[in-house]
Amino acid sequence: MIGSTPPLLELRNVCVNFDTMAGTAQGLRGVSLTIDRGETLGLVGESGSGKSVTAQAIMGLIEAPGRIASGDILWDGRSILGPKGKALAQSIRGKKLSMVFQNPMTSLNPLMTIGAQIQEVLTRHLGVSRRQARERAIELIDMVGIGMPEQRLDQLPHEFSGGMRQRVMIAIAIACEPELLVADEPTTALDVTVQAQILDLLEEIQRRMNLAVMLITHDLGVVAETCHRVAVMYGGQIMEDAPVQDIFNKPCHPYTRGLIRATPRVDQVNERLWSIEGMPPNLLAPPPGCPFMPRCPSALALCETRPPSIQTGAASIAACWNTQTTYHSEPSHVRTP
Amino acid sequence: MAAISVYGADTAPPKGRRWELLAELWQDKAATAGLVAVLVVVLASIFAPLVAPHDPAAQDIIARMDPPFWMEGGSTTHLLGTDHLGRDILSRVIYGGRASLLIAAAVVLVAGGFGTMLGLLAGYRGGRTDSVIMRIVDAQVALPGLLLILLVISAVGPGITTLIIVLAIANWMIYARVVRSVVLGVREMEYIEAAEILGCKPGRIMFLHILPNLISPLMTLAILEFTNIILAEAALSFLGLGVQPPATSWGLDVASGKNYIFVAWWVVAFPGLAIAITVLSISLFANWLRVTTDPQEREKRFARGQAGALRRAAEAKRSAA
Amino acid sequence: MFAPPSPSAIAGDLQAQERLLSVTDLGVRYAVPGAGFGQPQRYFEVLDDITFDIARGETLGLVGESGSGKSTIGRALLRRIKLSSGRIDFEGRDITNLEGEEVRQLRKRMQLIFQDPYASLNPRMSVGELIAEPLIVHGLARNRDDARDRVLDLLDCVSLPRTTIDRHLHGFSGGQRQRIGIARALALQPAFIVADEPVSALDVSVRAQVINLMQDLQRSMGLSYLFIGHDLGVIRHISQRIAIIHSGRIIEIGDRDSIYQRPQHPYSRALLAAIPVPVPGGRVKSSVAAPAGSRVEVSRSLPGCRYRARCPVAIARCSEETPRLKQVTPTHAVACWQH
Numbered sequence: 003m004i005g006s007t008p009p010l011l012e013l014r015n016v017c018v019n020f021d022t023m024a025g026t027a028q029g030l031r032g033v034s035l036t037i038d039r040g041e042t043l044g045l046v047g048e049s050g051s052g053k054s055v056t057a058q059a060i061m062g063l064i065e066a067p068g069r070i071a072s073g074d075i076l077w078d079g080r081s082i083l084g085p086k087g088k089a090l091a092q093s094i095r096g097k098k099l100s101m102v103f104q105n106p107m108t109s110l111n112p113l114m115t116i117g118a119q120i121q122e123v124l125t126r127h128l129g130v131s132r133r134q135a136r137e138r139a140i141e142l143i144d145m146v147g148i149g150m151p152e153q154r155l156d157q158l159p160h161e162f163s164g165g166m167r168q169r170v171m172i173a174i175a176i177a178c179e180p181e182l183l184v185a186d187e188p189t190t191a192l193d194v195t196v197q198a199q200i201l202d203l204l205e206e207i208q209r210r211m212n213l214a215v216m217l218i219t220h221d222l223g224v225v226a227e228t229c230h231r232v233a234v235m236y237g238g239q240i241m242e243d244a245p246v247q248d249i250f251n252k253p254c255h256p257y258t259r260g261l262i263r264a265t266p267r268v269d270q271v272n273e274r275l276w277s278i279e280g281m282p283p284n285l286l287a288p289p290p291g292c293p294f295m296p297r298c299p300s301a302l303a304l305c306e307t308r309p310p311s312i313q314t315g316a317a318s319i320a321a322c323w324n325t326q327t328t329y330h331s332e333p334s335h336v337r338t339p
Numbered sequence: 340m341a342a343i344s345v346y347g348a349d350t351a352p353p354k355g356r357r358w359e360l361l362a363e364l365w366q367d368k369a370a371t372a373g374l375v376a377v378l379v380v381v382l383a384s385i386f387a388p389l390v391a392p393h394d395p396a397a398q399d400i401i402a403r404m405d406p407p408f409w410m411e412g413g414s415t416t417h418l419l420g421t422d423h424l425g426r427d428i429l430s431r432v433i434y435g436g437r438a439s440l441l442i443a444a445a446v447v448l449v450a451g452g453f454g455t456m457l458g459l460l461a462g463y464r465g466g467r468t469d470s471v472i473m474r475i476v477d478a479q480v481a482l483p484g485l486l487l488i489l490l491v492i493s494a495v496g497p498g499i500t501t502l503i504i505v506l507a508i509a510n511w512m513i514y515a516r517v518v519r520s521v522v523l524g525v526r527e528m529e530y531i532e533a534a535e536i537l538g539c540k541p542g543r544i545m546f547l548h549i550l551p552n553l554i555s556p557l558m559t560l561a562i563l564e565f566t567n568i569i570l571a572e573a574a575l576s577f578l579g580l581g582v583q584p585p586a587t588s589w590g591l592d593v594a595s596g597k598n599y600i601f602v603a604w605w606v607v608a609f610p611g612l613a614i615a616i617t618v619l620s621i622s623l624f625a626n627w628l629r630v631t632t633d634p635q636e637r638e639k640r641f642a643r644g645q646a647g648a649l650r651r652a653a654e655a656k657r658s659a660a
Numbered sequence: 661m662f663a664p665p666s667p668s669a670i671a672g673d674l675q676a677q678e679r680l681l682s683v684t685d686l687g688v689r690y691a692v693p694g695a696g697f698g699q700p701q702r703y704f705e706v707l708d709d710i711t712f713d714i715a716r717g718e719t720l721g722l723v724g725e726s727g728s729g730k731s732t733i734g735r736a737l738l739r740r741i742k743l744s745s746g747r748i749d750f751e752g753r754d755i756t757n758l759e760g761e762e763v764r765q766l767r768k769r770m771q772l773i774f775q776d777p778y779a780s781l782n783p784r785m786s787v788g789e790l791i792a793e794p795l796i797v798h799g800l801a802r803n804r805d806d807a808r809d810r811v812l813d814l815l816d817c818v819s820l821p822r823t824t825i826d827r828h829l830h831g832f833s834g835g836q837r838q839r840i841g842i843a844r845a846l847a848l849q850p851a852f853i854v855a856d857e858p859v860s861a862l863d864v865s866v867r868a869q870v871i872n873l874m875q876d877l878q879r880s881m882g883l884s885y886l887f888i889g890h891d892l893g894v895i896r897h898i899s900q901r902i903a904i905i906h907s908g909r910i911i912e913i914g915d916r917d918s919i920y921q922r923p924q925h926p927y928s929r930a931l932l933a934a935i936p937v938p939v940p941g942g943r944v945k946s947s948v949a950a951p952a953g954s955r956v957e958v959s960r961s962l963p964g965c966r967y968r969a970r971c972p973v974a975i976a977r978c979s980e981e982t983p984r985l986k987q988v989t990p991t992h993a994v995a996c997w998q999h
Binding site for chain 3: 048049164193194195197198201220221222223224225226227246247250251260261262264265266267268269271272274275276277278279281282297
């Protein structure tokens with residue numbers, strides 16, 4: 003890739019450890035990822051898979067007892083970790099790099115009006131005047147689809163429904179015109195009809211602002227609908243990283259395939275659900291090889307050693323020794339239009 | 340902040356938990372010192388006849404107000420000196436602990452037990468039970484405690500048992516109030532509803548499911564109250580309504596020695612010091628115990644320790660460079 | 661005693677003998693605080709005219725969004741909250757007015773599985789103590805050994821290793837905890853279980869295990885479930901019949917396939933259209949018609965359909981009269997004036 007422009011954000015072999023009383027829990031075990039400008043990357047995984055830890059690492063939110071043990075995070079080709087990256091990290095976080103959290107109920111200050119909370123971000127990061135900030139806040143509120151922005155600006159968070167509050171959170175996140183938006187389970191706390199609206203909104207904003215979005219979720223349906231590319235995480239590692247069509251139509255990793263098959267669907271009925279037997283790995287003592295091996299239906303003896311990232315397509319990678327066989331047998335649901 | 344969960348039901352429970360606990364206690368030097376001091380005080384009180392060098396009531400007119408041994412005029416016969424009647428201070432402190440500790444512990448137990456029961460009932464039952472109990476509490480809080488105590492003792496006559504009962508009657512309300520407020524929160528927890536739906540009767544829910552959640556706040560409260568009771572006992576003994584001579588208590592000695600504070604400070608200082616050390620040691624140890632019995636708090640303490648170690652390591656690295 | 665005349669000529673023609681539970685015109689309302697002195701007390705209608713049946717061995721899925729009252733129905737059936745109207749018949753007996761010890765005895769026949777497997781188990785108890793608790797409080801175990809044997813059987817039943825009996829919950833995953841919750845509910849050998857979003861808190865791979873377990877147990881023990889949920893995929897998988905609830909009213913009820921293939925109520929259609937399907941490009945965008953920017957809710961004290969403000973096909977009658985469930989096929993009923 004020499005000579006081409008660096009990706010907007012790149013994670014290189016990032017390891018995050020948490021020191022607990024029972025020992026050191028390995029939250030991330032060598033995660034490498036890239037996000038390009040204007041791209042929506044879905045980060046899928048179950049609880050404990052490391053998807054939220056990845057977001058925290060990017061946002062600089064890893065706090066004791068957690069620590070980034072090794073690896074590097076690059077913004078536009080320059081490191082934002084450690085003492086050397088500190089200045090750059092401070093200049094981008096909150097501005098070019100912003101975040102939307104899962105729970106819109108607790109992320110807003112209940113005693114401040116919505117307008118004041120948006121304006122605060124604007125005056126602090128962009129140094130604009132109060133009048134300019136208010137005008138921009140009205141613009142933002144309107145942009146995230148909240149009607150009567152001038153009146154709504156002077157209301158307190160409790161006067162908004164859950165979906166509306168998440169819209170406000172998005173407005174705050176995009177206030178400084180970021181280049182990358184990290185959204186950690188932004189619709190998990192919402193009802194399905196509201197979820198659909200928020201996802202549509204995110205997609206519209208992403209297109210309009212040419213924003214890169216990192217969407218963290220456990221819901222494969224949400225991923226299929228909104229993402230260009232998907233990284234599937236398990237046991238602190240990336241299992242598969244591929245364009246969304248490939249993930250769903252020809253998943254290469256046995257875990258990805260298991261995940262897709264285990265999801266009950268509205269559009270079809272099976273007598274018995276496919277289930278992945280066993281349990282997620284113990285982060286204190288993860289298996290030395292592939293973390294999914296103990297639960298994997300197509301494990302080999304070779305899987306005792308850590309699988310390399312294997313190129314499975316033009317832009318697809320799977321961390322599995324057995325991708326060739328899984329690739330050809332049992333294709334998952336392929337929907338013919 | 341980090342959402343890390345440790346999976347795997349097959350992780351074995353740690354071996355030798357008792358030793359591990361002791362090692363953990365050793366990490367906290369203040370708590371270790373507290374435990375040791377409490378043990379020393381309690382053992383000395385129990386075995387007072389064996390430990391004390393003199394009879395605490397024996398008067399020695401010749402050796403009145405002798406200073407401690409390290410001061411001019413002091414002697415090793417009376418290590419901590421003597422009081423205005425020539426009684427050995429060290430022995431009095433050792434014997435005095437018996438009454439003080441017994442009274443304070445008994446009052447905390449009786450008042451705590453009674454208050455906790457009523458608080459549990461009020462908080463869990465709610466409705467009319469709650470209103471009736473809490474109005475009784477309000478009424479008694481409004482009544483001056485000291486007045487009540489004086490009335491009862493002057494009617495019944497002083498004595499250790501009377502003292503314990505009277506102090507318990509004057510002090511149970513705070514337990515009821517604290518317990519009730521905690522129960523109101525715990526009652527909303529889902530596992531309480533789960534127990535109700537399984538068909539548990541109210542007694543089982545209150546004592547098996549709710550009571551364990553009260554241990555931590557009750558422990559904190561009991562320690563604060565323990566101090567109060569020692570001081571209250573001192574005040575009553577000073578008024579002649581508490582421990583009767585020739586028996587003694589720390590409070591009584593502080594009170595009776597206060598007239599001589601400018602001539603012989605040690606008469607007041609040593610029993611006073613005994614009270615202070617006991618109370619301080621109990622709270623140091625109890626604070627550690629409270630954190631240790633709560634897995635979440637315990638994990639937080641560990642994290643703080645780790646963060647401190649990391650910070651120190653980074654600083655050391657910086658200063659070395 | 662005989663069951664009352666079938667409320668469910670509506671949707672699902674159940675024979676009287678196989679009917680386990682029937683709910684007729686159930687209503688729950690809360691008094692709104694702050695009514696002035698001398699003013700009439702105002703009420704918030706949590707549930708309104710709820711009517712349905714559940715047959716032996718059947719699963720009725722109950723779907724709704726937050727605040728729709730779906731959990732309240734479950735708690736009402738378990739006699740945890742006061743009804744303002746209606747009646748509940750269970751196993752041929754009117755249980756609407758049972759009290760005290762009678763309700764406690766009812767627990768043996770009717771149990772609940774909770775949503776949150778972390779909050780609903782007392783963290784201070786061991787696995788064995790948790791599962792033995794229902795046996796002990798109902799005096800069903802002869803002695804300690806008997807209780808232990810039965811706990812071991814129950815562990816087998818929910819596929820947890822027997823060695824977990826003396827363990828504490830610390831370190832158990834959500835899926836394992838939910839199995840313990842299920843074992844507790846099963847210990848009393850109930851005929852009917854209210855499952856209040858039992859898999860919503862679980863990860864995908866574990867969720868499938870728990871759903872399969874619940875289905876296996878249903879088959880082997882002849883259980884009936886009221887399966888409350890918001891995930892329409894899970895509901896479709898586990899239910900034979902489905903009721904959709906909106907603002908405290910059942911607006912559509914019917915057998916699974918007709919609900920999913922031919923949803924009749926505009927709300928049901930919007931709900932189904934909003935579900936993200938794990939197929940890239942699967943959902944048709946912007947099919948959910950809700951005016952952005954306002955919180956649309958029709959006051960529950962007004963007559964008429966409570967969905968009318970969001971409804972694309974509302975007519976004048978929708979705000980004048982409340983539509984009641986009306987059969988569209990023998991196994992499908994809908995509450996909408998368009999039908």
